Every structure is written in structure tokens, then in C-alpha cells.
Amino acid sequence: MKRISIIDAKNYVGQTVEIGAWVANKRSSGKIAFLELRDGTAYFQGVAVKNEVGEEIFDIAKSLNQETSIILTGEIREDARSHFGYEIGIKTLEVVGSSEDYPITPKEHGTDFLMDHRHLWLRSSKQHAIMQIRNEMIRATYEFFNDNGFIKIDPPILTGSAPEGTTELFETDYFDQKAYLSQSGQLYMEAAAMAFGKVFSFGPTFRAEKSKTRRHLIEFWMIEPEMAFMHQEESLEIQEQYIAYLVQGVLDNCDYALTVLERDKGILERYTQLPYPRISYDDAVELLIKNGFEDIQWGDDFGSPHETFIANSFEKPVFILNYPKQIKPFYMKPHPTREDVVICADLIAPEGYGEIIGGSERETDYDQLLAEIKKFGLSPEEYKWYLDLRKYGSVPHAGFGLGLERAITWVAGIEHIREAIPFPRLINRIYP
Ligand code: 4AD
Ligand code: MG
Secondary structure: OOEOOHHHHHHHEOOEEEEEEEEEEEEEOOOEEEEEEEOOOOEEEEEEEHHHHOHHHHHHHHHOOOOOEEEEEEEEEEOOOOOOOEEEEEEEEEEEEOOOOOOOOOOOOOHHHHHHOHHHHOOOHHHHHHHHHHHHHHHHHHHHHHHOOOEEOOOOOEEOOOOOOOOOOOEEEEOOEEEEEOOOOHHHHHHHHHHHOEEEEEEEEEOOOOOOOOOOOOEEEEEEEEEEOOOHHHHHHHHHHHHHHHHHHHHHHOHHHHHHOOOOHHHHHHOOOOOOOEEEHHHHHHHHHHOOOOOOOOOOOOOHHHHHHHHHOOOOOEEEEOOEHHHOOOOEOEOOOOOOEEOEEEEEEOOOOEEEEEEEEEOOOHHHHHHHHHHOOOOOOOOHHHHHOOOOOOOOEEEEEEEHHHHHHHHHOOOOHHHHOOOOOEOOEOOO
16 A cells, blocks of 8 residues: 655545554544644544444544554545645554653643743644745755856855854864854855855854844854855845745745745735835935934944834835945945945845845955954954955955845744744753
8 A cells, every 4th residue: 555645645536545644633523533634744634433444443543642643544535624625534543652741732832831842843733834934945045046057055164254243153162273153154155156156055154142032043044145246236136036036936835834824925926026125224214214213323223123114114125225334244345436335235024024135245355355354353364365365366246145034934924033943042042
């Protein structure tokens, strides 16, 4: 007999098959038992009728505890009442692993309790749906960049230098030196772009940020493309095409997950329409001041209420261009006609999800870059290799970083970033 996954049930209607699954939930009466089954690919219902399976199997079915693992055989049928559309009429059933007092019951649990049981919480339907969306966005990322002539390059995780400022670094011993967990692979990706043209990375990054918000993780995954012979305008076009591609991939391949999450697909459709609006930092500050924000003035970085207000003024993700030099890192290229701003952009997601992309054109001139490194109090010695990139065939180049979990939180429409990663690292949590 053929062993199948629940997700493939549609291909086996009328056939008898075998399935390995866990019991997510159960209802029964004197004659019939309904098992909600999950196998990691999907959820559907198994129906055991006493007259058909006999007393012995029916008694087992009736007494199964939540999260007992079983192997069952039966016939796949259409089930018009469920969203999934199929069920299995059980013929035989065998317990593989018992389960006593599973801690996460169908009733409501508090967040701390669920976070303490993250290793089990991952089995629930909402978490399952979010991880399906995460997987699709990773798949679509590789597809998009490979289709557009990029090559994947992996920057190191243990590093000796800090691209995004030195306050948020995790330090560790590296034999008789110090090393830091990477907070961005960008500087290495710039070297890679000079070697391979168009490159992208996808890997974990670490920030010892003291922020306890629904948008911050200590360990998060970033996609960092970097393009040689490219200016910022063209980079912005790639950014919006990439985001629209991710949203389209989720619409095309995660219909069931979006339904479980009750995510409005019409809203997501809108986010696939290009271009996205662009607004300068100057105009964004003016917009805020005009609308009664008294806590902001030119030169300040935006907080989450500011970003949310700006985002709500547009129907789609919005690029904020050219921030003040004083609040951005050392490597950004200065604006050609303005001393006080740099050529950069943050992409702000709609619906209050905040910044999902940070990117910029990079300084190409050796002397300028060296001066900035010194101004930022960094050691030219440590950045000697990075300065070399400006000595041997320096070219205009630009790149950006997408925070994967920020993007998932937005696309999935969930409240908190901690549910967008399997095992979140937060300021007060490294367990499980
Ligand atoms: O804006 P950031 O700091 O930019 C960089 O690191 C650049 N070096 C990227 C580049 O140009 N190659 O971070 C990029 C993105 C942010 O827009 C945000 O989506 C995400 O990373 N991010 C975080 N996500 C979760 N938790 C945190 N603590 C994050 N910090 C940044
Ligand atoms: Mg940023």
C-alpha cells in the first residue's frame, strides 16, 4: 500500500493509502470518531465508524490522546465541508508513540507559556502556516536572484569588523583575539560584488539590541544583495521587484496558510503592483510635523509611530530616500549636491510593520572612505581589506538588506516577529 502525505490526498481520491500522523484533536460519539490529523504537510480529518473498523480499533481511536503518533490506513474521500477538501475513512489504525498530558491544549494559553513550549508550539496550525510562508519566501528569494543573474555568496559569521556600528556587537574569544558575531555581511558582499558582479547572501545576523519590541530579534536572517556597476535608482527597482515577487510567491503557493492566518489576499494583491512610492526624508519629516508630531525634527531617526504614520499615508510599501548623514553608517555615499544627506533608502512596510529593507549606494573613493572610517572612530588597520576594494578598480555599487522575519511578519499579517522564526532569540529568552 502506498504511504502518502496529507498534502497529496487530492491525488488519491477513492484509493486506500497509509499515512503517518499525529492526533491534533478528537471528537467522538458512541458510533463514530473524528480525528483531526496532522503530518507536518497539512491537517485533515480521519473518520472511524464503529461498524466499519470493528470494536477494537474503534476503542483505540476513541481513546487517543492529543499528539499521539499513529499509522493509519483508509480511503481518501472528498470532504466539501472542510477548507482542505479531503478526509480519510479509517480502516486500520496503530499507535506508534503515546502522548500523556500534552501541555498545549486547544484552550487559550499565555504567550510566556507558549514561548516556553516553542518546541511543541511549532506543531499548531497557526505556527505551521507561518513556517510555510517563511519557506516560500526563502524559496522565492533564491529563485528571484538566480533568475536575475545573481550568484549566492556566503559571508562569514565570525568577523573582526562592525559595519552597522559597534554598540550592538556580540563579542567572543577567537583564540588570542576578539571576534564578533556578524551584524551584516555587507562589507564582504561588496568584496564579492567586485569579484562576481551581482551577488546575494542569506544567513543569520546578530544584534545585541536592548530593544524589546514586536519588531526586534537578537538573531535574525538577512538577505543582502550587492551589485557592481549600479547606482541607487536601479537598486530601488530591484528591491521593489523582489518584494513584489515574494508577495506573489506567497499568494500563488500559500493559499491554505493565508486562509489559516485569515490574511486578506486582496491587500497582498495590491502590494504586487509596482512601482512603490518614493518620498524624501526631508518630505517625510515635513509630513510628520504638519500632522502634529512635535517629537521630531530634521536630523532625528524615525521611531515606530513615525514610520507607521508615514506608511499609512500610502497604499503600498514606501521608500524613504536620503537620510541625514549623521544617523547612517560610514560606508554610505554622500549626496552629490547636498552635504548633509547620503544616498540611501529604507523601505517601510504598510500596516505598521516598519522598516523591512535598509540599503544604499556605497562610497567608492579611497580617500573619502578612509576619512569616514576615521571620523567614526574605527581603526583603518581593521578595514584595510575593505579599503583595498577602492584601490583596485573601484566602481559605483549599491546594495541592500532585507530582514526576513520583518518581511514574514508583514506578509503573514501577524502581531509579533517572535512567531516568524522557529526558535526566536529575544533579549530575555534563549530557551528552548
Ligand atoms: O537597516 P540595517 O541595519 O541594514 C544593514 O545591515 C545593511 N548593512 C544592509 C545592506 O545594505 N546590505 O538592517 C537591514 C534590515 C532592516 O531593514 C530590518 O528589516 C532588519 O534588517 N533588521 C532586523 N530584523 C529583526 N530584528 C532586528 N533586531 C533587526 N535589525 C535589522
Ligand atoms: Mg536600517
